[in-house]
Amino acid sequence: MNVSGSGSGGAGARAEAFRRNEELERFLKEINGDLWEAEKRLLEREPEEYPVVFVVGPLRSGTTLMMQWLANTGQFAYPTNLLSRFYGAPVIGAKIQRLLTDEKYNFRNEILDFSAPVAYESENGKTKGALSPNEFWYFWRRFLPFGEIDYLPDVELLEKVDIATFRAEMLGIARVFEKPFALKAMICNYNLPFLDRVFPRAVFIYTKRDPYANIESVLKARERQTGSVRSWYSFRIPEYRELAALDDPVRQAAGQVYYINRAVEKGLGAIGEEKKMVVPYEEFCADPRRFYEELVRKLRGQGCDIREPYAGPESFRATREGPADPEIVRAYREFAERDGFEND
Secondary structure, three states: OOOOOOOOOOOOOOOHHHOOOHHHHHHHHHHHHHHHHHHHHHOOOOOOOOOEEEEEOOOOOOHHHHHHHHHHHOOOEOOEOOHHHHOOOHHHHHHHHHHHHOHHHOOOOOOOOOOOOOOOOOEOOEOOOOOOEOOOHHHHHHHOOOOOOOOOOHHHHHHHOOHHHHHHHHHHHHHHHOOOEEEEOHHHOOOHHHHHHHOOOEEEEEEEOOHHHHHHHHHHHHHHHHOOOOOOOOOOOOOHHHHHOOOOHHHHHHHHHHHHHHHHHHHHOOOOHHHEEEEEHHHHHHOHHHHHHHHHHHHHHOOOOOOOOOOOOOOOOOOOOOOOOHHHHHHHHHHHHHHOOOOO
């Protein structure tokens, strides 16, 4: 695991720029252990005051842009690079972050170092800046008892996960910031009904990119993260062994994107319309205001009334370099035609 990384957890060594800082890892483990007893006293299992917003979908589909956008609206709590360092005591971490960064607690401008806005920049999901969104995978892995494969059936998760603490910490973070808590949940792309059951008041945002552009982006991310286009990047999905056995990295990446889209769409099929929204990456970039208004409506249905009008960018530049590579198109359609589930 990597506190500040992109949840790679896959085969192959990381490129130098993405390697862990082992001294930091050890120190954070010590700090979080020291704070745990105090954290437990804060978890009062109170009723939900604010809903949770889960961002799901394939890697490289626009999930980081979505989180940066949600952060910049000012209407959501979210895991920051600062909060991620308190992955074992996140409610205390949220209190510390708010003490240091909320203007309400600013005394004579003593601490202004954390006031930089969230930039729309990232590298393989990794952002820079104390208050920029973090993927929070250490927090998730505290609770999810996954092994080599990042998946277990929902029934096993319901039996094995410490659901009371899992819920209490998520909802506790929201209570500290007095806002809905939004975070990436791609580690549970295959377990969305589980999340829906654990969090009755939630909205699922499914970021869905043109699959051919998505695959191309995955291949580039592999090379940046691991130094080789042949090395697996991101969570080891249930189909990992099947895909890892393929000698062709294009087919591997195509299957990875295809299977994740299929799993998310299947999982969302069991969740009520009032709790989910599909956000095509290209349409979001063209008109983010429309999706803000839709999200506000969904949250209102979950008992959370956001009254602030949209004040963010009117558009983003959708990243895409030229037409789809025919090899990528063939590889993706191979999976779609094989099991008859066309999700492009």
